[in-house]
Amino acid sequence: MVQVIRTRHQGVPDIIHIRPKELRKVTFASSIGTVFEWYDFFLYATLAPFFAFLFFPPGNETAALLAAFATYAAGFIVRPFGAILFGRFGDTVGRKYVFLVTILLMGGATFAVGLLPTFEQVGWLAPALLVTLRITQGLALGGEYGGAATYVAEHTVSEHRGYVTSLIQTTASGGFLLSLIVILLCRLAISEEDFAQWGWRIPFLLSLVLLILSIYIRLSLSESPLFQYIKSRGQASKRPLFDAFFRYPNNKNALLALLGAAAGQGVIWYTGQFYALFFLQITMKVDYLIAYGIMISALLISVPLFLFFGWLSDRIGRKQVILAGCLLAAMTYFPLFQMLAQAVNPDLVAFQxxxxxxxxxxxxxxxxxxxxxxxxxxxxxxxxxxxxxxxxxxxxxxxxxxxxxxxxxxxxxxxxxxxxxxxxxxxxxxxxxxxxAGFPERADPRDINLPLAVFIIVVMIGYVAMVYAPIAALLVEMFPTQIRYTSVSLPYHIGNGWFGGMLPLISTAAVAATGNIYYGLWYPIIIAVMSIVIGGLFLRDTRGRELTETS
CATH class of the missing domain: 3.40.30 (Glutaredoxin)
Structure with a gap:
């Protein structure tokens, strides 16, 4: 099945090539399982406004929302620890087995969320249980992404690695899209009162079906050929954590990957999708049906952009595409969100x-x-x-x-x-x-410019595609095979889990503290500029680099 088409470094394969049919199977199996894991993870994010009232004491809406975002952030905060834990096993035991463990943890925790009692029923025990399950999800997701990116990349030739791994990058938006569709169908099928009382549990309980399907698909996978090769030669790292983060130049590359790429990518990802959704619903008071429709339409339109920018990174370089996305986002976020406000609630803009x-x-x-x-x-x-x-x-x-x-x-x-x-x-x-004074309490559906709103969200998701599509190829090409799982996972999950995952919490708190509905945008802009400076000065592009056993 696996054919070595060029070797060097004393026979260690630089390029592993498999037949197109097998490559499609590997990519599909890795991607579909990852879509389901992102679906599980983002159900909570999409329903955060509901969780604010279900799992936290009443009386202060912004405080409850901040508490819900803090619980959401807890899953992100622990993601680097999941990266360390599962990255070590991925580099010592194998990629495939870690896949199975992470999806079992993620699916089980998500299913359990659908069974939780609310604050009204058990008081502060409810948010404590919710935080525990969010931490479990975060640990599992911390081990998921690095494995998926590494596994697919190690089956792919360098000339097409950006394009092929960009398929993995579509899974996060795919999981977000799937969560929106399932929630929307549930909310349309039952009354608002029933959804608020018990209907919110349905999307979480449905994850059991996705869990079973994902396990079945992943059991059909074989181990990464590159990992099999080095393990058969006794060359697998016995201390992947030490080798990744305490040995030069791997530790330098991990820090550059974090500050020069992953941090900027993380904040742009969450601004262009989640923060945009919260801005529509919470700040602009757009009806959930319209807000979901705008996001779903924009996500569907934007899918080809991930493949395009992955392909483009194979032509001009990973670093160039990522930093260009950071620059465009930093320059245009304020006017884009102001245009979005004008498009969906012109009466509120005029009032302001x-x-x-x-x-x-x-x-x-x-x-x-x-x-x-x-x-x-x-x-x-x-x-x-x-x-x-x-x-x-x-x-x-x-x-x-x-x-x-x-x-x-x-x-x-x-x-x-x-x-x-x-x-x-x-x-x-x-x-x-x-x-x-003429304050509009809700956005008037008749005044919403839907084509313009969808276009603005597509532009912002376009920035997401620019920074996210090439990131997997960039990261896997920066580190040697023996420590690749660990080295890819930690900077990625600090960038996305800490810098990106804290965005809704920090930005919402900044808006409340300053009284300016756009003030929260300073956080992603500052982080994006940091990545532009550090990445532009110190990060080397990796396009064309082979996946060898040594750095």
């Missing part, structure tokens, strides 16, 4: 432009809440900021002394006190003032 909303508060009483839990204490200022942020209202913050009155003023009207904030009194007074 003509209406000044001012929060006068003592800065000592205004806290930045990122990780929310039983330890959190929300002041009157926090409650007022939450009320405005939850409605997508931009506002100015004026600091006053401890003796001055803390108030909200809408369009120069009568100041509304925020002391002893109660939603039924202070909040209703603020909402009444906003309505009198």
């Amino acid at each position: 432009e003509r209406t000044e909303v001012t929060l006068r508060a003592n800065p000592d009483n205004c806290q930045l809440h990122v990780f929310v839990g039983p330890w959190s204490n929300f002041t009157d200022c926090d409650q007022a900021r939450d009320f405005l942020t939850d409605r997508g209202v931009s506002f100015n913050i004026v600091n006053v002394g401890p003796e001055a009155a803390q108030t909200i003023t809408v369009a120069g009207g009568e100041p509304i006190p925020i002391e002893n904030w109660q939603r039924g009194t202070n909040g209703e007074a603020v909402l009444s003032a906003l309505r009198e």
Whole structure:
């Protein structure tokens, strides 16, 4: 089945070539299982606004949403530890067996989420159990991607490696797309009340079917021929962690891969897809059916872009395509999101432009809440900021002394006190003032420019394709076969898990703290610029490099 078509380095195969039919099988089997794992992982992300109310105490919508995002981020924070754990086994035991373990963990944890009790039923035990399952998912996903990318790359010749591995890169968007479609069908099939009470469990329980199918597919795979070769020669690394991160130049390459490519790629991935979806639903108040429709349409249109930019990286280089995507995103995120706001809720944009909303508060009483839990204490200022942020209202913050009155003023009207904030009194007074000033509480479907909204999301997913399609080929080509699984996994999952996965949490907290609905975009822009500088100066392109046993 496996035919060596060129060798060097004392007979170790540089290029492993298999028949096209077998290559398609390897790529399909790796990709389909990875799609299902991403589906499992992103179900939570898509339903984060629901989890905010199901698993956290009521009374503060932004705080609950931040808590839901923090739980979402927990799965990302542990991904590098999963990369270390499963990467070691992948480099010592084999790629195929780790595939089976990671998908069992991911599928089992996702199925269990569908069985969890809510905060109303068991109190703080509910979010504790949810965090535990999210951590299990994160560990499993930490071992998944590096294995899939390494496994496919080790079956592929260098001339087409960017294109072939870009098929693996479509799986993340494919899993996101599948999660959106399943959730949408569930929400259309039952009432909103039933979905909020019990229908949200259905997509998680359905993952059991996908788990069984994925295991069946992966059992048909053989071990990577390159890994089989070095293991048969007794050349597999006995200390992959040490060799990857404490031996030069592998440790230098891992750091450059993280800061010069993976970090920028991670924030652009989550901005162009998840943050865009949250912006539509939470900030712009677009009905979920329309928001899902926009995202699904854009994702379907964008699939060929991943293959195109993977192919392009085979022609002009991996580094060039990735850094160009980072640069375009950093230059255009602010105008793109402003255009998106105008396209989906022009009444809210017009309201923001003509209406000044001012929060006068003592800065000592205004806290930045990122990780929310039983330890959190929300002041009157926090409650007022939450009320405005939850409605997508931009506002100015004026600091006053401890003796001055803390108030909200809408369009120069009568100041509304925020002391002893109660939603039924202070909040209703603020909402009444906003309505009198022409505030639109929901986006009017008749005013939504759907073609423009879809086009803007396609552009942002195009940036995702630029940075994401070549990243697998770049990473696998940077490291030798003995430590490739470990070396690829850790920088990728720190870049995506820590830099990218923290994006919804950090950006949402930044918006609430500043009163500017676009302020959260500074986070992905700063990280993207960092990757442009470091990658541009120090990262070497890997196009054409063979997958050898030595660095």
